[in-house]
Amino acid sequence: MLARELERYRGEPGLLVLALPRGGVPVGFELAQALEAPLDVFVVRKLGAPGQEELAVGAIARGVQVLNHGVVEALGLDAAAIERAVAAEQEELTRRERLYRGDRRPVDVEGRTVILVDDGLATGATMRAGALALRAQHPRRLVLAVPVAAAQTCELLRADADELVCASTPEPFVAVGAWYDDFSQTNDDEVRALLARSSGG
Numbered sequence: 001m002l003a004r005e006l007e008r009y010r011g012e013p014g015l016l017v018l019a020l021p022r023g024g025v026p027v028g029f030e031l032a033q034a035l036e037a038p039l040d041v042f043v044v045r046k047l048g049a050p051g052q053e054e055l056a057v058g059a060i061a062r063g064v065q066v067l068n069h070g071v072v073e074a075l076g077l078d079a080a081a082i083e084r085a086v087a088a089e090q091e092e093l094t095r096r097e098r099l100y101r102g103d104r105r106p107v108d109v110e111g112r113t114v115i116l117v118d119d120g121l122a123t124g125a126t127m128r129a130g131a132l133a134l135r136a137q138h139p140r141r142l143v144l145a146v147p148v149a150a151a152q153t154c155e156l157l158r159a160d161a162d163e164l165v166c167a168s169t170p171e172p173f174v175a176v177g178a179w180y181d182d183f184s185q186t187n188d189d190e191v192r193a194l195l196a197r198s199s200g201g
Contacts, residue, residue, distance in 0.1 A: 001168065002147050002165065006165060015038075016113070017035065017037045017039045018041065018042040020042060021186075021191050023119035025041065025186060025194050027146075041100045043096050044126045045092055045126075047125075064132045064136070067082070100195060109137045109139045114142050119176060121146050121154065121157070123153065124150075124156060131160040135161075142163075144165070147179075148169075149166040
């Protein structure tokens, strides 16, 4: 579905598909194959609420921190709690970048059309952090793309990119995993295997 929506980019010089690991990598792999584009990862870490790790209070990417101020205020989180979450996730972000990329440097996106892919959007915090971090690297065009998303989240993210493609926005949305036949966890080995099989960055 997503490849059909983005077919017009196939064969574009300099096109790059970046996937948010881990769940976005299988989607990114299929999309990159369909669009005949190289695939790489763009590591972003969600900042989970203390005791409710699935609830995003924000996200971090290389050089960028995004907070969902509504959630932060609703939970009464102070600066110290946020700093602890950031420190823990920064360590994991660094570990994953090393694990997935090895000695390869991050791909240079300046002047290129970049499609940033995830498996879906619930709060959108992770995708937003990725979009802001990529924007700072001056791609020619930034496209955010997901197979399924909450309609409201799509609207909120529209301003963060040149284009946003949400292939399906079901109502009620419930959760990303509700719209997959198989939503089993993607592990680090699978991410590395898909990156190795792709045409590389």
